[in-house]
Amino acid sequence: MTLTFREVERQDLPDEQAPVILVIDDDHLTRDSLAATLSIEGFDVITASTGDEGLALVGSGSPSLVILDTQIGDSEGFAVFRRITAIAPWVPVIMITEEDDELDAVLALEAGAADHITKPPRPRELTARIRAVLRRVGRQPQSLVPAPPSGAYTFGPVMVDVARREATLHGRDVELSRKEFDLLALLVSEGGHVVTRKQCMDRIWKDRKKGDSRTLDTHVKRLRKKIEVNPAEPIHLITVRGVGYRFKP
Numbered sequence: 001m002t003l004t005f006r007e008v009e010r011q012d013l014p015d016e017q018a019p020v021i022l023v024i025d026d027d028h029l030t031r032d033s034l035a036a037t038l039s040i041e042g043f044d045v046i047t048a049s050t051g052d053e054g055l056a057l058v059g060s061g062s063p064s065l066v067i068l069d070t071q072i073g074d075s076e077g078f079a080v081f082r083r084i085t086a087i088a089p090w091v092p093v094i095m096i097t098e099e100d101d102e103l104d105a106v107l108a109l110e111a112g113a114a115d116h117i118t119k120p121p122r123p124r125e126l127t128a129r130i131r132a133v134l135r136r137v138g139r140q141p142q143s144l145v146p147a148p149p150s151g152a153y154t155f156g157p158v159m160v161d162v163a164r165r166e167a168t169l170h171g172r173d174v175e176l177s178r179k180e181f182d183l184l185a186l187l188v189s190e191g192g193h194v195v196t197r198k199q200c201m202d203r204i205w206k207d208r209k210k211g212d213s214r215t216l217d218t219h220v221k222r223l224r225k226k227i228e229v230n231p232a233e234p235i236h237l238i239t240v241r242g243v244g245y246r247f248k249p
Contacts, residue, residue, distance in 0.1 A: 018044045019064035019134055024054035024080065025096070026072045030120070034067065037123045043130070046196060046243075051080035053243055056194040058087050065114075065130060066093045070104050081111060092137050094129060096121060155188045156236065156249025158227065162189075169227055179204060180223050183216075187237065187247040196244035220245065 021043045025031040028049065035045045046063065048054035051073055058066065066084060070077035081093055092114035097104040108116045114133045117126055152161040159168045162185050167174045176184065182204045187195055200216050220239075224231040238248050 018042055019130075020044045020046065021130065022054060022057055022063040022066045023047045024051065024066065024072060025069040026050060027069070030069070034121065034126070038127070038130075041123075041127050044198075046198065049242060051076055051083075053194070053240065054080060055083055055087065056240075056246075057196060057243065058084055058091065060190065060193050060195065060199070063091060065133060066091055067096065067126075067130075068093055069096045070108060071098065078107065078111060081108075081113065085112060090137075092133050094126075094133065153185070153188045155191065155247060158184070158188055158236070158247075158249075160185045160188050174226055176223070176226065179219055180226070183219050184223060184227070184247075187245060190247070192246055192248060194240050194244055194246045198244075200244065 021038050023031055023034050023038075023045060025034070025047075026049050031047050031049065035047050038045050046057055048057055054066070054068070057063070068077055068081060068084070072080065077095065081095065084091065084093060093112075095104075095108035095113045095116040097108060097116050097118055105116050105118070114137065115129050117129055152159065152163070154160075157170045160181075161167070165181055167176055167181060167184060183200065186200065186203055197213060197216060201213065205215060220237065221231070224234050224237050227236055228234045236248055238246050240246055
């Protein structure tokens, strides 16, 4: 899920493009609070409720910075951190630690975290720490919006030929609208990885005035009717709750 609110206090950010902050926390109250706070501060925010969801988002494109709870999944935060650094070692991570857990704070810094902050995070302090880290490490070029797919892709029963703009299901032609084809090609080209709702919107509906998230929902529903045996119980075009979609062969 991506939350984008009115931009404020942008003078401290490194450039005009809003940094993308990934929040990984299994506490929905903390996660939603951080997303709302950081969005108001001018950041683009994506969230994940599990380590696997967060890793999928890191793997599908590099956020500017990750905020990770050390206690996610009952203390699996450090394992998730190690996997993040293996996937995208250039992405800084701020770890959220328990207020009275000095050991976790020390371990976070020794493991290579860019910074840590104790629970409950204080909005102004967290914002200041994020900006300080971004200034210190610099922002990597963003790749959260996938490059346009090209060539032909075969994934499970679906074949998509981008050059010819043709799609088949079990060898039979599937009639798709232009946007339905673009959406299917994007999902299939990612080879089973999660594609966020923001990625879909930025890639397929560049003009946000003409397309919104409801447009995406409508196209997903229409696409399922054309490629699923039972659109009400999809087995290929899977919703990753709170994140986006992935294509399962």
